[in-house]
Amino acid sequence: MRRWTGPLVGARARLRWVHLILGGALLMPYLLLAQVVVGAAAGGVNVLASLPLTLLSYAASLPLVALTGLFGLVRPLSATAARAMTGVPGDRLADGPARSWAARRRASAWWTLHLGIGALVSGMSLAVPPMAVVLIVMPLSGTLRASVWGTYLFSAEAEPYLSPLLGAGLLAGLAAVCAGAGALLARLAPVLLGPTAADRLAAAEERAADLAVRNRLARELHDAVGHALSAVTLQAGAARRVLDSDPAFVREALAAIEETTRRTVGELDAVLGLLRDGDPARADAMPAPTLAGDLDGLLARTRAGGTVLTAEQDPGPAGDWAQLPAIASREAYRIVQEGLSNALRHGTGPITLLIRVHTTDGSRELEITMTNPPAPPPHAHDGGRPRTGGGRGLRGASERAALLGGRVEAGPHGETWRLRAVLPLGTTTAPGGGR
Incomplete structure (x- = not known):
């Protein structure tokens, strides 16, 4: 059993999830700035009330992230976090600030990926678990069964156990997405944060x-x-x-x-x-x-x-x-x-x-x-x-x-x-x- 669940919820997967959540937290200042700009451009509307505008703000924040990723100190900060939380051997990551433009561009790409993917995983981690819990307990609650989703799931055409299975599937899907995103960053870390020829x-x-x-x-x-x-x-x-x-x-x-x-x-x-x-x-x-x-x-x-x-x-x-x-x-x-x-x-x-x-x-x-x-x-x-x-x-x-x-x-x-x-x-x- 552990052989199958370890890659999804094991110690390394959990640590990589924390690394992704850290990236989502680091994106927040950029996202708030982008929301202000997008909201002003849209006539002063509340960006959070519109999913398209929220996604547009997210997309607009990534160029700002890439720009700040060109600073030399971004690489040692990123390498330290990746070395501690992704399971990548320390000798495969560079030490010290990025001095050449090639190293800066690679560090910027990593910074953008880490924060961008981390923000998506953070949003999913906030939204999916409550939704999954509601679906799992829906057969036990008359109030939930009377809601719009409950009426659909417990209609004559739907099986009574569909809601709990859907909730469990959402949790499993979230774990798979988090594990996959963490593994992707771990694979890319030596490529983007590894030493360049000049560093060597x-x-x-x-x-x-x-x-x-x-x-x-x-x-x-x-x-x-x-x-x-x-x-x-x-x-x-x-x-x-x-x-x-x-x-x-x-x-x-x-x-x-x-x-x-x-x-x-x-x-x-x-x-x-x-x-x-x-x-x-x-x-x-x-x-x-x-x-x-x-x-x-x-x-x-x-x-x-x-x-x-x-x-x-x-x-x-x-x-x-x-x-x-x-x-x-x-x-x-x-x-x-x-x-x-x-x-x-x-x-x-x-x-x-x-x-x-x-x-x-x-x-x-x-x-x-x-x-x-x-x-x-x-x-x-x-x-x-x-x-x-x-x-x-x-x-x-x-x-x-x-x-x-x-x-x-x-x-x-x-x-x-x-x-x-x-x-x-x-x-x-x-x-x-x-x-």
């Missing part, structure tokens, strides 16, 4: 921008935390080995550990704050170390663990890393940091670092070259355990360079492992400037 493109661009921000935050976390853990592990191990024989070195290593963890906790808190707030726009305002701000400190903290690090710096004609473009200085710092982290995790000997600004074919470039002995084979490294790491740091360094139009090369180079990054800084006509 905008959503894709938004997702791409969000993914780019998340990737950047992931790189910041990987580089900052990864380097800190590598440096702290090396410094703690070196301090443990000379704990009794060289107290001065131990104090220096502990101071470096304190400074490294303090800086990393600050960076970690900034990144986690951005993730927690969910505001990608703040990512560009996130404080990040630069060559001018912390390169010497980074090198000192690396040496504090006992690592032999030879560094050569050549800022070029500017004479100061502070003259570099801020974004180039920031990304270069992270590339150097990742190179040092990689060397500390996998290398076994001294590190040589060269950072210089030079001119190639009329364009200024920042070049970073870092070499260190290659990692030992797995059977001789870390007690026979293979080294860990999935190459995310080098991939992140490549992404950082690519953002500036540069490149990163990493791999064996003769008897050493070499990391080389080249970042363009612009032409020689703008020293100290940048992209």
